[in-house]
Amino acid sequence: MTEKFYITTPIYYPSRKFTLGNCYTTVICDSIARFNKILGKDVFFMTGTDEHGQKIAQSAKAASKSEMEYLDEMIADAKELWKMLKIDYDKFIRTTDDYHVKAVQKIFRELYDKGYIYKSTYKGKYCVPCESFWTESQLVDGKCPDCHRDVIDQEEEAYFFKLSAFGDRLLELYKNEPDFLKPQSRVNEMVTNFIKPGLSDLCVTRTSVKWGVPVDFDPKHTIYVWIDALSNYITGLGYGSDDDSNFKKYWPADVHIIGKEIVRFHAIIWPAILMALDIPLPKRVFGHGWLLFGGDKLSKSKSVASTECVDPRILVPRYSSDAVRYILLREIPFGSDGNYSTELFLNYVNSDLANNYGNLVSRTFSMLKKYRESVIPNHYNSEEEIDVDLINSVKKAVIDCKEYIETNFDVSKALASVFEIFSKANKYIEVTEPYRLAKDETKSNRLDTVLRNLLECIRIGTVLLSAFLPDCSKKVIDSLHIEKSLYEDLNEFYKLKTGEKVEELGILFPRLDVEKELQELAEINSEKL
Ligand code: MSP
Numbered sequence: 271m272t273e274k275f276y277i278t279t280p281i282y283y284p285s286r287k288f289t290l291g292n293c294y295t296t297v298i299c300d301s302i303a304r305f306n307k308i309l310g311k312d313v314f315f316m317t318g319t320d321e322h323g324q325k326i327a328q329s330a331k332a333a334s335k336s337e338m339e340y341l342d343e344m345i346a347d348a349k350e351l352w353k354m355l356k357i358d359y360d361k362f363i364r365t366t367d368d369y370h371v372k373a374v375q376k377i378f379r380e381l382y383d384k385g386y387i388y389k390s391t392y393k394g395k396y397c398v399p400c401e402s403f404w405t406e407s408q409l410v411d412g413k414c415p416d417c418h419r420d421v422i423d424q425e426e427e428a429y430f431f432k433l434s435a436f437g438d439r440l441l442e443l444y445k446n447e448p449d450f451l452k453p454q455s456r457v458n459e460m461v462t463n464f465i466k467p468g469l470s471d472l473c474v475t476r477t478s479v480k481w482g483v484p485v486d487f488d489p490k491h492t493i494y495v496w497i498d499a500l501s502n503y504i505t506g507l508g509y510g511s512d513d514d515s516n517f518k519k520y521w522p523a524d525v526h527i528i529g530k531e532i533v534r535f536h537a538i539i540w541p542a543i544l545m546a547l548d549i550p551l552p553k554r555v556f557g558h559g560w561l562l563f564g565g566d567k568l569s570k571s572k573s574v575a576s577t578e579c580v581d582p583r584i585l586v587p588r589y590s591s592d593a594v595r596y597i598l599l600r601e602i603p604f605g606s607d608g609n610y611s612t613e614l615f616l617n618y619v620n621s622d623l624a625n626n627y628g629n630l631v632s633r634t635f636s637m638l639k640k641y642r643e644s645v646i647p648n649h650y651n652s653e654e655e656i657d658v659d660l661i662n663s664v665k666k667a668v669i670d671c672k673e674y675i676e677t678n679f680d681v682s683k684a685l686a687s688v689f690e691i692f693s694k695a696n697k698y699i700e701v702t703e704p705y706r707l708a709k710d711e712t713k714s715n716r717l718d719t720v721l722r723n724l725l726e727c728i729r730i731g732t733v734l735l736s737a738f739l740p741d742c743s744k745k746v747i748d749s750l751h752i753e754k755s756l757y758e759d760l761n762e763f764y765k766l767k768t769g770e771k772v773e774e775l776g777i778l779f780p781r782l783d784v785e786k787e788l789q790e791l792a793e794i795n796s797e798k799l
Contacts, residue, residue, distance in 0.1 A: 275306040276520040279317040280528045281363060281502050284344035285329040288351055290580050290598070290610065291529075294561045297598045298681050299527050300357045305675050305684070305737035309757050314520045316506050317352070318363030319345055323401050323495035327481035337481055341366060354586045355595065356740045363506040365483075365498055373510025374501050375486040377547065378474075378493055381431065386546040389488075392428040392473040395421040401495050403473055408463070416531055429475040429491060436542040437469045443541060449554055451537045452678065453605040456530065456557045460537050472539065500540045504549065523552040525679065531567075533557040556679050559607040561598070578612050579791040585615075592739035593619045593779070596685075599738055604680045612791055616784045623742075623779040627692045627735070631746060633699060634724045635775055641708050646725060647718035648768045660698050660723060661763055664730055667691045668760045671734050685738050691731035695724055725750070725772075726763040733760055742778045749773035 279299045282292050296317060303315035321341050330340035345364060352359065363370060381387040395404045397414035404414065404421060414421050443450055444457050451457050475491035476482070482492035503526065504510075507517035528536055536555045544551050560567045563580055579585065585594050597615045600622070602608030638644050652661070667687045674684040698720075707717040728746065733755040736743035747755060749772050759765055 272310065272312045274314070274520055274524075275303070275311040276314045276316075276507075276523045277303050277306075278315075278503055278523055278526050280526075280532060281318040281320040281365065281499055282348070283323075283325065284319045284321060284341060284348060285325045287344070288348050288582075290563075290582050290585075290594075291561050291567065293351070293355060293582050293594070294598050294602075295527055295529060295558065296352065296357055297355060297595050298558070298604075298679075300355075300359070301595070301599060301681050301738045302525075302527070302675060302679055304358065304740065308733065308737055308755060309672070314360050314507075314516065315358070316361045316363060316503075317357070317359045318361070318502060318506065319348060319365065320495070320499045320502075321364055321366045322482040322492075322498055324398060324479050324481065325401065327479075338366070351582060354591060355582065356591045358740075361506055363502050365502060369508075369511045370502065370505045371483050373505035374483045374493060374498050376510040377501050377505075377543075378483075378485055378497065379487065381543070381546055382429070382487075384546060386432050386435075387429050387474060388432070389427070389429050391425065392430075393423070393425045394473070396424040397421045405470055407467055426477050428473045428477070429485065429488075430471040431474045431497070431539075431543070432546075433469045433472040433539065433542055436538075436545060437465050439545055440465055440469075440538060440541060443551070447551075450541075450551070451533070452554060452556050456533050456537065460534060464534055464538055469538070496535055496539060497543070500535060500543065503540075503552070509549075522550045523554075525554040525556055526552050527556050527558065527679065530557040530559055556605075559602060559605055561602060562607055562609050565609070578610075579795050580610070580612075584791075584794060589615075589619060589782075590741060590779070592742045593623060595739055596623060599681045600685050602682060604678070604682050612788060613784065616782050616787050619779060620782055620784065622689060624781045626689060626696065627731075627742075628777065628779040630692050630696050630699075630724075631728055631775065631778060634695075634721070634728060635749075635772065637704055637708075638721055638725070638772060639774075641704070641717060642721060644771050644774070646766050646768055646770050646772060647722050649719045649722040649764060650715040652719055652723065652763075656698065656701055657719070657723060660694055660727070663694050664691050664727055664763075665761065667694075668730060668734065668757075672757065681738070688731055688734045688738070691727055691734075695727035695731070698724065698727075722766075722768075723763070725766055729766055730760045730763075733757075745775060745778065749775050 277299050279295050282288060299315060303313050306313045327337060330337045333340050395409060397419060399419055400414055400416050408415055409421060413419060474494040474497050475485060476494065477490055479492045482495060483498050485491040485493060503523055504517060504521060507520055508514040509517040526536055541551050563578060582594055597618050667690045671684045671687040674680040702720045704717055704720050707713040729750055729752060732743045732746045736747060736755060750766060751770055
């Protein structure tokens with residue numbers, strides 16, 4: 271039976287247009303999903319939007335629109351952005367979708383019927399922008415520990431979820447399932463900051479917030495936005511709806527990929543809810559670091575906006591979806607924070623995409639055209655040390671790439687392994703000097719072999735690359751007539767069809783004049799401000 275793989279992004283707040291930061295998680299998940307397809311798995315990749323809560327209602331009001339009018343526009347923009355970035359999701363869930371609303375009500379009722387939710391009075395500290403409740407001990411200098419803004423005292427009749435009952439089970443979970451939450455530093459944070467000090471019961475309804483899912487048996491109460499949001503991971507598969515076949519097929523999730531600021535919701539509240547519902551837990555939660563813009567998580571601070579172009583809606587049409595995907599995937603060591611700058615982005619396009627991959631493909635294709643009329647040659651006796659060395663390094667890179675993704679979802683290192691193949695192949699050209707071989711008739715077989723080895727490197731590297739940079743790799747895959755692109759075909763050289771003619775390819779990544787680009791982007795930016 272085909273192995274299944276279910277991966278999710280957080281569902282994003284459409285209270286503002288999606289940023290490069292939101293693109294970061296989504297591109298990573300898309301690449302991991304695509305990679306698992308290459309591994310032959312039956313993949314389900316879900317993303318979506320978290321559409322309830324005070325902040326959304328406020329944003330709609332500020333735009334003088336009804337909530338749904340506002341949301342529909344924002345979601346159309348989000349979907350357009352995912353299309354531009356070649357995000358190939360299987361499902362886009364909106365928490366305003368009718369089936370989701372009904373399923374959340376069912377989940378709430380079930381938790382209530384089982385005695386995990388009870389009615390009482392809430393008194394505490396609440397951060398309005400984050401929609402998070404905090405205990406006194408969690409505040410930092412009296413302010414919200416996440417956004418450092420003021421919190422307010424809140425007192426109202428409310429329902430509570432018995433989170434306090436789950437501390438020991440959560441500790442057991444982290445101990446028995448060391449892969450549940452990654453990286454390990456996040457486990458330490460959860461234990462030290464939240465579980466060891468003692469978990470409080472969680473207030474899970476608000477009477478003052480109207481834009482949300484009402485408790486069906488007590489409708490003046492609106493369900494806390496995080497209960498509503500976290501449930502998406504199962505309601506999107508049909509849990510709580512008539513057709514729950516996807517839930518049966520794909521749950522538990524193989525991984526929830528999220529930013530580090532929302533780990534506590536995913537590693538404490540979400541598993542506790544699932545335990546209460548008697549539903550298996552996701553296999554992994556991965557809390558990645560932030561893409562920083564001038565040292566800041568948000569790309570909208572004034573100093574950043576004036577010097578840097580961080581709008582994916584400008585960058586993608588100008589430099590291609592692959593270029594933007596590349597910087598997002600490559601620059602940040604997965605799990606840590608990393609800095610984004612336009613200059614870094616443009617330099618990457620030149621050094622890795624144009625000079626390394628693009629150059630390898632164009633040199634190889636033009637030599638093939640010049641010396642072999644674009645026909646894939648046979649290979650003869652590849653026992654020369656340089657050939658054996660090339661083949662071995664490619665095989666190692668293929669294994670490494672898979673290992674990085676499978677053990678740690680480390681897209682950055684996986685992509686670096688793929689580029690290792692291209693660097694090796696470029697060096698192979700320098701050493702074997704095919705242009706010299708072409709001048710000597712007695713070296714004809716050797717020239718065939720060298721060209722064939724280069725084409726095989728391009729085949730193997732490009733199939734791997736198709737998980738990360740789908741557009742340029744599709745062009746190369748089509749021109750080489752690669753029919754299926756499965757991982758199992760990457761273990762060996764000489765899988766291309768000898769005698770077949772390759773199609774012409776244009777330039778994959780034109781070299782950029784970095785200074786000129788920076789200047790033009792700054793101009794575009796100043797027009798926007
Ligand atoms: N709606 C909640 C998530 C609910 S999931 C059940 C939410 N939404 S959000 O719109 O604020 O998106 C946060 C997510 O966007 C982060 O967890 C992260 O995945 C991504 N990022 C937004 N800015 C980011 C960076 N600057 N860097 C990396 N990822 C960032 O929280």
